[in-house]
Amino acid sequence: MLNMKIFIDSGNTDEIREAHDMGLVDGVTTNPTLASKSGKVFKDLIMEITTIIDGPISAEVVSLTAPEMIAEGEAIAAWHKNIVVKVPLIAEGLKAVKHFTEKGIKTNVTLCFTGSQALLAAKAGATYISPFVGRLDDISTEGMQVIRDIRVIYDNYGYETQILTASARSPMHFLEAARIGSDVITAPFAVIKQLLKHPLTDSGLKQFLADWEKAKK
Numbered sequence: 458m459l460n461m462k463i464f465i466d467s468g469n470t471d472e473i474r475e476a477h478d479m480g481l482v483d484g485v486t487t488n489p490t491l492a493s494k495s496g497k498v499f500k501d502l503i504m505e506i507t508t509i510i511d512g513p514i515s516a517e518v519v520s521l522t523a524p525e526m527i528a529e530g531e532a533i534a535a536w537h538k539n540i541v542v543k544v545p546l547i548a549e550g551l552k553a554v555k556h557f558t559e560k561g562i563k564t565n566v567t568l569c570f571t572g573s574q575a576l577l578a579a580k581a582g583a584t585y586i587s588p589f590v591g592r593l594d595d596i597s598t599e600g601m602q603v604i605r606d607i608r609v610i611y612d613n614y615g616y617e618t619q620i621l622t623a624s625a626r627s628p629m630h631f632l633e634a635a636r637i638g639s640d641v642i643t644a645p646f647a648v649i650k651q652l653l654k655h656p657l658t659d660s661g662l663k664q665f666l667a668d669w670e671k672a673k674k
Contacts, residue, residue, distance in 0.1 A: 466644055468495035470509060487514070514540050526553035543565045586607065604634060
């Protein structure tokens with residue numbers, strides 16, 4: 458039986474470590490924006506993350522042509538066995554994905570917004586497909602519908618590409634992803650921590666502690 462994996466979308470090693478200590482995190486996704494916020498050299502950041510998490514770590518290429526992506530991605534993949542090369546869903550990116558797949562290098566195809574795009578990524582051999590549900594919500598489109606579409610398409614044809622629900626911004630994204638059968642979901646630590654919160658949990662704990670103080674007397 459497969460379990461839905463949780464990745465943390467972060468370049469902050471302190472919060473990655475905290476999430477790991479809670480037993481929640483199976484992997485890490487990063488992007489150029491998150492890396493820049495860390496204030497660390499990109500390679501140094503990725504290598505530090507590998508000492509915290511023993512799981513897939515997505516590191517993104519920033520080139521725009523297939524030959525450049527291939528050179529950049531092969532160099533990144535050589536840093537550590539757990540690195541997954543993150544590639545944009547463009548024509549040149551799919552050429553690079555095909556090459557990486559043939560070389561046994563794992564890939565995460567990012568910036569996916571439709572089931573049709575996800576089908577192309579699977580055909581190219583992507584290890585993960587990352588549909589950005591939050592960004593679809595931002596333009597008044599139901600982001601989780603693309604996850605439903607991809608699940609049906611992949612199940613119809615037996616594609617092994619894993620659905621990685623990305624740009625998750627709320628506990629409801631988590632819940633719906635689990636209902637649909639997303640293989641992975643990635644989110645910032647702040648969103649992951651929101652999953653713990655419920656007013657009845659807080660009030661119940663407060664009551665238990667108050668009752669315990671009475672029972673000790």
